[in-house]
Amino acid sequence: MKNSITVKRATAPRTTALSALAPPAAILTALVITWQVAVTAGGVQPAILPSPQRILQQGWEARTTIWDNTLPTLQETFLGFAVSLTVAWTLAILIDFSPWLRRALVPLLVASQAIPIIAIAPLMIIWFGFGMLPKVIVIALVTFFPVTVGLIDGFNRTDRDAINLLRSMGANRWKQFVYVRLPSALPSFFTALRIGIAYAVTGAIFAEYVGAERGLGIYMAVMKNSFRTDLVLAAVAVTAFVSVCLFLLTYVAERAIIPWHSKERRSWHG
Amino acid sequence: MAEATPPKIELRGIGKSFPLGHGQVRPVLDDIAFSARPGEFVAVIGPSGCGKSTMFNIMAGLETASSGEVLVDGDVVTGQHEHFAYMPQKDLLFPWRSILENTSLGLEVAGETKKTARARAASLFAAFGLSGFEDAHPFELSGGMRQRAALLRTVVQGRDVLLLDEPFGALDSLTRTDMQSWLQGVWSQNAWTAVLITHDIREAIYLADRVVVLSARPASVRLNLTIDLPRPRELSMTTSAEFAGYERTLLATLHEETLSPRGP
Numbered sequence: 001m002k003n004s005i006t007v008k009r010a011t012a013p014r015t016t017a018l019s020a021l022a023p024p025a026a027i028l029t030a031l032v033i034t035w036q037v038a039v040t041a042g043g044v045q046p047a048i049l050p051s052p053q054r055i056l057q058q059g060w061e062a063r064t065t066i067w068d069n070t071l072p073t074l075q076e077t078f079l080g081f082a083v084s085l086t087v088a089w090t091l092a093i094l095i096d097f098s099p100w101l102r103r104a105l106v107p108l109l110v111a112s113q114a115i116p117i118i119a120i121a122p123l124m125i126i127w128f129g130f131g132m133l134p135k136v137i138v139i140a141l142v143t144f145f146p147v148t149v150g151l152i153d154g155f156n157r158t159d160r161d162a163i164n165l166l167r168s169m170g171a172n173r174w175k176q177f178v179y180v181r182l183p184s185a186l187p188s189f190f191t192a193l194r195i196g197i198a199y200a201v202t203g204a205i206f207a208e209y210v211g212a213e214r215g216l217g218i219y220m221a222v223m224k225n226s227f228r229t230d231l232v233l234a235a236v237a238v239t240a241f242v243s244v245c246l247f248l249l250t251y252v253a254e255r256a257i258i259p260w261h262s263k264e265r266r267s268w269h270g
Numbered sequence: 271m272a273e274a275t276p277p278k279i280e281l282r283g284i285g286k287s288f289p290l291g292h293g294q295v296r297p298v299l300d301d302i303a304f305s306a307r308p309g310e311f312v313a314v315i316g317p318s319g320c321g322k323s324t325m326f327n328i329m330a331g332l333e334t335a336s337s338g339e340v341l342v343d344g345d346v347v348t349g350q351h352e353h354f355a356y357m358p359q360k361d362l363l364f365p366w367r368s369i370l371e372n373t374s375l376g377l378e379v380a381g382e383t384k385k386t387a388r389a390r391a392a393s394l395f396a397a398f399g400l401s402g403f404e405d406a407h408p409f410e411l412s413g414g415m416r417q418r419a420a421l422l423r424t425v426v427q428g429r430d431v432l433l434l435d436e437p438f439g440a441l442d443s444l445t446r447t448d449m450q451s452w453l454q455g456v457w458s459q460n461a462w463t464a465v466l467i468t469h470d471i472r473e474a475i476y477l478a479d480r481v482v483v484l485s486a487r488p489a490s491v492r493l494n495l496t497i498d499l500p501r502p503r504e505l506s507m508t509t510s511a512e513f514a515g516y517e518r519t520l521l522a523t524l525h526e527e528t529l530s531p532r533g534p
Contacts, residue, residue: 159360159362161358161359161360161362164332164356164358165358166379167331167332167351168354168356169351169379169380169427170351170352170379175379183364183366186366258366260365260366261365261366263407264407264408264409
């Protein structure tokens with residue numbers, strides 16, 4: 001009996017990177033071709049709507065400038081998101097341990113999302129100047145909420161029976177947290193992380209747009225004022241590319257930190 | 271006090287009621303009393319929703335009793351968890367831990383070093399038919415193996431009394447029969463004292479030395495039936511006349527208690 005047991009690994013079909021990328025790439029290519037044909041055939045002014053080919057060409061020529069403006073945006077995004085994650089984890093853990101703090105903080109967290117960032121961002125320039133700080137604050141403000149809520153929700157979604165099992169083993173609140181609540185929350189954390197990171201780059205662009213020394217946001221604002229629509233759109237393309245890269249990075253982190261999650265999910269579908 | 275060894279575990283007049291508001295209460299348990307000798311296997315059956323799990327939670331120290339006390343070796347231990355190892359209905363093996371890490375969890379929580387905890391759990395893997403699965407993850411195991419791992423996690427804690435809450439309830443009937451006969455086997459080789467909650471009358475008779483039948487809510491003990499079948503028990507015994515006699519007695523008692531005449 002013992003010898004007949006063999007480990008049967010889950011062998012559900014795995015989606016390769018290629019098969020996942022091909023459909024969106026095909027649609028994107030079709031859209032770009034339609035755009036190119038429409039602009040060329042219709043004789044549209046480049047200042048109104050440049051063709052994809054022109055955007056690519058002019059963007060490539062301006063690559064050093066665009067790169068010099070991309071770096072600070074990236075820096076702000078990482079720094080702002082790091083602040084956001086620190087705040088989110090601290091708040092979520094405090095709230096998980098203290099029912100009083102939960103009652104006190106959750107309504108305030110929700111209210112914080114009613115702040116119109118579009119009105120606050122210019123004030124940030126007045127308060128904190130043109131440097132890094134106001135950008136970091138704006139990014140943290142727009143991204144900490146989904147991450148905090150995702151974490152609070154994840155901690156709460158821990159199986160009650162699992163908590164009872166840990167209590168029967170003699171685990172105090174802290175051990176219950178470390179052994180069960182924290183690992184149970186990690187899958188929802190990564191979902192929340194993806195929502196947060198999607199807002200982070202646009203948050204950075206927006207913060208720069210209202211005033212900065214360098215960065216993709218201020219670059220777009222300046223190019224728009226010089227009627228360089230092609231370079232604005234080139235910067236937009238770079239922004240989208242950066243966002244997608246960061247988004248994919250969360251999957252890499254997820255696989256590295258909670259490898260059991262995707263394996264378990266695959267075995268259910270398989 | 272000194273004339274006889276006290277039972278390993280004893281429940282005295284355990285009662286529990288939940289407040290409904292407006293000064294009203296809903297009684298769930300009413301004067302539950304039974305005991306188990308060292309090494310005795312007691313099965314508890316009763317109509318659905320009669321409060322069996324509440325009784326277990328009180329024994330495991332997870333819920334407080336409204337009245338009565340729990341004794342282990344003659345000492346009152348009501349509300350203490352240290353004497354009981356609890357196996358819930360779901361296997362609750364955590365996907366982020368390997369099978370070895372899952373089974374040693376209780377020892378780790380109790381403050382053993384990871385190394386000692388894992389070594390002690392590992393020494394039981396062969397007896398539980400889990401050899402070679404130390405580093406596997408729960409999703410790689412069949413339902414029966416998961417349940418054996420959950421039981422290993424329970425017994426390795428070395429507590430006085432095992433509380434098994436419908437451990438085979440979620441298994442298909444073939445696997446369940448296998449598990450019952452396997453459990454009966456490991457039972458004969460160990461001196462575990464256990465209380466098993468089950469809906470399955472045949473499982474209760476096959477595994478237990480004594481079957482306690484609870485009444486409908488509020489639950490009290492309706493029958494305390496000694497199962498006098500020799501051990502080790504063979505599956506063939508389940509078709510014997512004695513076995514059928516116990517089954518009839520238990521069914522009759524349960525039918526009186528269940529509103530639905532079809533029984534559990």
